[in-house]
Amino acid sequence: NAGVTQTPKFRVLKTGQSMTLLCAQDMNHEYMYWYRQDPGMGLRLIHYSVGEGTTAKGEVPDGYNVSRLKKQNFLLGLESAAPSQTSVYFCASSYGGGYSYEQYFGPGTRLTVT
């Protein structure tokens, strides 16, 4: 049982390049989330999904797109990377509903945009 995994662990992009971050969970969770963590800002929600085929915007969605084609996967895309998107990205998942909103986090992806 791997929990929440993220690919890749590290990445360096040049301004204007695109990339996709992959999050996978093997806990049969309905809800999945993408956060970014920046020094002095804490963790902030980018996008989330409450089920396969659904996505919604969080606090800081600009410059990112997401897709949830399969229940176990949640993809975060950067179409044209900017230096302001240099951050550590965390994916999380939760069962959803009632008591089971506890969120479980992946190990993170450290992204640098030059």
Place this chain on the structure above:
Amino acid sequence: KQEVTQIPAALSVPEGENLVLNCSFTDSAIYNLQWFRQDPGKGLTSLLLIQSSQREQTSGRLNASLDKSSGRSTLYIAASQPGDSATYLCAVLNQAGTALIFGKGTTLSVSS
């Protein structure tokens, strides 16, 4: 807009001390509150989750309390150890269950 504040931002204590970390939030309409631990360069590990209807939760040497009406939570760590050194994050979940709002954390250093 919900805001979560953690005080102090950093704390250094000798091994064996009991300590309290504080978390406050501005909007009492929360679903639950979660405490996390983050080691440098690592992900977040969930420590305790308190539902909005609960007053406290305990796990080993950790005890978390919640006073929703005053917008406060505390994390009590008993008999601190060097292995407890990490950043502790408090987060509140909105009532729809769709967004965790995080504080900026308290970085704890326990010296032997």
